[in-house]
Amino acid sequence: MQTLPPKFSDWFATKGWSIHPHQQDMLDRADAPALLLIAPTGGGKTLSGFLPTLVDLAEGDHDGMHTLYISPLKALAADIKRNLTTPVTEMSLPIRIEDRTGDTSQTRKRRQRADPPHILLTTPESLALLTSYEDAPRMFKGLKRVVIDEIHALADSKRGDQLMLALARLQRLCPGLKRVGLSATVEDPAAIAHFMARHPDPCPILLADPGPPPDIRMLRTDAAPPWSGNGAAYAIPAVLDQIRQHKTTLIFHNTRAQAEIFFHNLWLANEDSLPIGIHHGSLDRQQRERVEAAMVRGDLRAIVCTGSLDLGIDWGDVDLVIQIGAPKNVKRLVQRIGRANHRYNAPSKALLVPANRFEVVECVAALDAVLAGDLDGDPRGPGPRDVLCQHILITACAGPFDADALYAEVTSAGAYASLSRAAFDACLDFCATGGYALRAYDRWQRLMCTNGKWHLRDPRSSQRIRMNIGTIQDTDTLKVRMKRNRGGAPLGEIEEGFAASLSAGDTFLIGGQIVKYEGLREMTVEVSRSAAKKPRVATFMGTKFATSTQLSARVQRMFTQDSWPELPRHTAEWLTLQREVSQLPQPGRLLIESFPHEGRAQTVFYGFAGRNAQQTLGLLLTKRMEELGLNPLGFVATDYATLIWGLDPVDDPAPLVDATALHDGLDHWLAGNAVMKRTFRAAATIAGLIERNTPQARKSGRQATFSSDILYDTLQKYEPDHLLLDITREEALRGLVDFGRIEEMLHRIKGRIDHRILDRVSPLSAPLFLEMGRVPVKGQAEERLLAEESARLMEASGLAQITPAPDNIPLKRR
Template sequence: MTGVPQKFTDWFASKGWQIHPHQLDMLARAHDPALLLIAPTGGGKTLAGFLPTLIDLATAPRDGLHTLYISPLKALAADIKRNLTTPVTEMDLPIRVEDRTGDTSAARKKRQRADPPHILLTTPESLALLTSYEDAPRMFKGLRRVVVDEIHALAESKRGDQLMLALARLQRLCPDLRRVGLSATVDDPQAIARLLAKHPDPCEILQADPGPAPDISMLTTPKAPPWAGGNAAYAIPAVLEQIKAHQTTLIFHNTRAQAEIFFHNLWLANEEGLPIGIHHGSLDRQQREKVEAAMVRGDLRAIVCTGSLDLGIDWGDVDLVIQIGAPKNVKRLVQRIGRANHRYNAPSKALLVPANRFEVVECHAALDAVYAGQLDGEPRGRGPRDVLCQHILITACAGPFDADALYGEVITVGAYADLTRAEFDECLTFCATGGYALRAYDQWQRLMQNADGLWHLRDPRAAQKIRMNIGTIQDTDTLKVRLQRSRGGKPLGEIEEGFAATLTPGDTFLIGGQIVRYEGLREMTVEVSRNAAKKPKVATFLGTKFATSTQLSARVVEIFQDTAWPYLPAHTADWLALQRERSQLPAPGRLLIESFAHDGRAQTVVYGFAGRNGQQTLGLLLTKRMEEMGLDPLGFVATDYATLIWGLQPVTDPAPLFDLEALETGLETWLAGNAVMKRTFRASATIAGLIQRNTPSARKTGRQATFSSDILYDTLQKYDPEHLLLDVTREEALRGLVDFGRIREMAERVAGRIDHVTLPRVSPLAAPMLLEMGRVPVKGAAEERLLAEEAERLMNAAGLAQITPPPSDKPKWRVGW
């Protein structure tokens, strides 16, 4: 093996391993400025990323930081440290490997800055913090390589934008720095390569042998899935049989609440007492680490989990992955499948368990996409300016800076390549003064310019507050949960503040797979006791409710066009056939709308396939249009594929409802005064540094932070409507929470081609919508009309003359979200 020292070849041989071709290719191209490796899970891509470093340090020992490894997860950094320690120890290499995350002690962090290891494993947030110190040039002096693992996961969020800005800083400090990206699931390699490279320099892409196709299918169950619901309780016996038949099984869920429910039901049915654990982000860190350690030892037969275990922790004994519920995203499914048989050239085995009939179709569409090798993904768009504002403040913490040089550095980041100087200066002005409406307040006077033209912190003491608030992850308002004791009992995890507010002493809920009883709130901590109840109240944990991707939705609609469905279970094929007989199925390039009466109300279902956020927003906008047209809507409910609206008047001509310009106008009106904008503003203002959740004295509670952000939002709306953060807030709301882009894409796709079907009764495809949770009431003319009719009925029953109610000063249309 050319370029591989004998000590390394002997070590590989002692393990019975052969170095893979892509690992040799990475070694041969170690001096490329930027290189993206796409290799299957279990293909040794992490070792491929580190091999040039290990050989370089083994053949030419040196002091100081040589390689920086960036991981999106703290657990992944700890796992890599464990895996790297083995070859370093067994080959007796003169290499020091350490990790640095939020869990690292303050004393160790201080020592690492003074005496950095050869290889430092860290996260984007910890790296950003390191670049904020005055001694950053000394610490990073001599840095040769940066390895970004699971780069696809970072590319989809603001964490990736912050990381690339930090890498631009490192590149200025170390001009010869080499960048390496590693991933197993990349839908658009060129886009990831552009993200990784220093713009406009190219980044080479190295594709490893993808290995054998995964062994993936839908789980066959004696009992058919229900028409609606998301817990897959019907499949518990079949899942237990699969656990018994395999060594170790990972059971993935899309939300933490679903994971808790499933784990609880699984445990009740686990009559043989198989060792089964649960792992998700709301559990206490010690509990998560306990489960991870048990997995490493091979003590667990199964673990119910969420996205907390999506990424590349190396558990080679996992021989089966089960995905409960439709995966919503093909790329995420492939990532999860790769957790099974974490070995090179060994097929991953996975089973999909749809939670309801519609998800049977969605799971089949996902299977088709996996076997076709077609991953899905959405373009990220331009670099967010709230992240740029935070980066400017981080730069100021490290010492005086030149604005021209910083602008030149920022536009080497692909996401910010088209950032104009005027946009950069607007961000700089915001960081310096807070903007026009806030510049009179001392607390936002943070930067000033010296006579030499350099910018610096107005008060050096501000650096501590800025560093305490570095990061782009926005945690919701959560409260710690502990077992009740006089001095605070065992920590169990966290629940959302909003959920805690609904609890009264005696209520029970699930956390960590156990039922606990709410005893009270003490010093912002939820105190609980153990409880043996069998029907708990389930905590609504924070956890992304994934929206079905555009590409997967399109595949579902394509399946609808088949004349028969021999590849689907009979119950689902019969359901679709009945839909075609009673109504019709959605078709590509067309919009299906069904109208029917049910429960004394006119019902309208719009099959837009725009994702949950998009369909939710569509419900808001359509009910507003219906209110304007006198159709008296009463409420709506949305799923990933449809929106159901009920009201007093039937829709006879839906075309006027879908005027895109009118929908956009309605959106602007709704956004201007809605709480969703304040929520988005709070997140962007926190990232940009306008609001500080963490201070040297204490952390603000969620209520305090919300109060501060609401006042700021109202102030800026009134006195400075063109403020940078209001503009950023609107961009973020449109892109994320309301997902209007999906609605626009839907409107352009159908181009007015509407199939409106009036039915005598509910259709098979609409029936699950009537059972869907999360109904949103609309308070407007319809409600007033019903109240007036009820008042008249009661008065007539009492023998009183009709009394005309006074005119109402209520708004004609109001909806809560």
């Protein structure tokens, strides 16, 4: 066992600390090629990752960069710098620590490349940019360790794939480089270990003492939750009471729009004038920083927030977390819970607030999963090829490269270990020529091969490539600021589409205040303060989470219980009534209900496949119903069900959920759908076919959409098997339409269908009739309704005696 140097043991003693077992393990195994540490929030993960670095630097004279720290958030990198500076300063260690993010000045960035600090704290995007420079070998010379914090947050996205490709490059420059991954919430440690290891080297997993279970329960309220909706306004008095009882409360929401609504309603009810802030990614950076600083000082009693505060930043004395709305994902809930009582072996305290009646069931299922330590998560597929294309262009910026060596480097990254040489060569050809249909255009002729080495055809193109590095897809947003004569203060951003819908005088919420739209000046939305009480709400893009597969399965297992003593009485009685009137959905079976309502035939499919998949199922089922002459009129979807209404009842639903028919319907629907064009635009931007940033100016969302739509249509016509169209289809199936969840559902039920024909609305289907986002279907049913209405009017006016209504009207799908 490696003992701490006296200077370190004395410092621990002055703090009243002793080294934790997992910190000692990390010190003892500092020479391992890779390590993954899973330790609870407040367990000293960061110090565990940095302790070998600090000891090494304190005992020896190291020239240049020693350790690279990677964070998913700029704010987390800045927070780690503050926390790491404390022991370095108090022990008088000769260590220089700096951060490098998008907020770092150009002067400081140039100095860091010329004279790297001992420890550099950065993000995946900034690291990718650093590897694109010709002097990268000199900057990273001597690099010994890489510490990846909150690795679970990166492993689930393309940012993680980009990071691991960048680390593969660093590993080639520094063959002895050691990798360390840190996380508190990992549902599949082996998968994360594979993700971060240098293939085929193994990555050992260190598990710290998880500490006491969290103190987590549902918030009790006087009022019952509504049947539908996601605002949880009914719970505001109870939430305010909890804020009064605690020092600092974080109130998490799943979307930015929901956070804005809740903050506004909370502020109106805040008769005690408690200091409450709001924090989310669409707010102006200075406003976010003011809220963060106030949290650290302890000036705020509560902060309404989104995922912007999910990760391991130590924000002052937070002693309660409230989750508004069902968490949808157990792993995310555990991460958020960990923000409270951020101390080792101190139980985190959290309250769940279901926004509606069904979410009561989901919240109870999530509570059970947390206490059982049952985290959720879907396995990731192979490394995405659009990210690989960007990496090839980044490599070319740094200088000529050998294709064989680059292929070996890429396949050393875990996610790309199974990449075939043919797939790699296809990406290389795309980067060089743009593909068969585009190779006649000079702008996509970017690489050429000379004497066996690939390089940029025009070295000046490196500037444009570097300006577009990254995998985060910006939403098409416009800046919002007060009118110049009102101070011109920046407030944040709203979606371009929402801005286009505004007329002078319209009001909306941003940053917790109601503002009035005054006009658009130089692509900036100008507003003034408004005294309105009921604003329109900015439709912030934000992620709309779908309930995870594992959590959905827990809910269905709850339905098999004889009774539900763990549920509030109103919810238990609701489920009991559903069982009496119809039945509850069962694991391994698909419940379908058919009943009349308001003169229409209603059919509900309880797929429990998540919102995106249930939405896609609605599109496919209504198309299939039209083919079978069932005349659908529209549908609406939630995480657990799809409701379809139409003119004709469904007597036999089996043909509707036939796997082959659904697959064929998906292929036909995707071919000309806007979903594909939106997905293509994202993939083409990451792969470098479309530039969002140019030396002249940044393209607006409409400009980028226009150019990507033209490219998509061109490739569909002239090269339908183009690499980017293939990537687009993969991305659409996996992400936006979530067809994989539909396939999982079909595999789960294996044709086992429970069809209940009822004479009225069932209790479980009732909330669907209050759900927002109803999608109309225009086709045969609409024409039939028009024909019937015409006949009725003619009969009422007596014209039917002269001109009888036609018996047969040719019906065509629009």
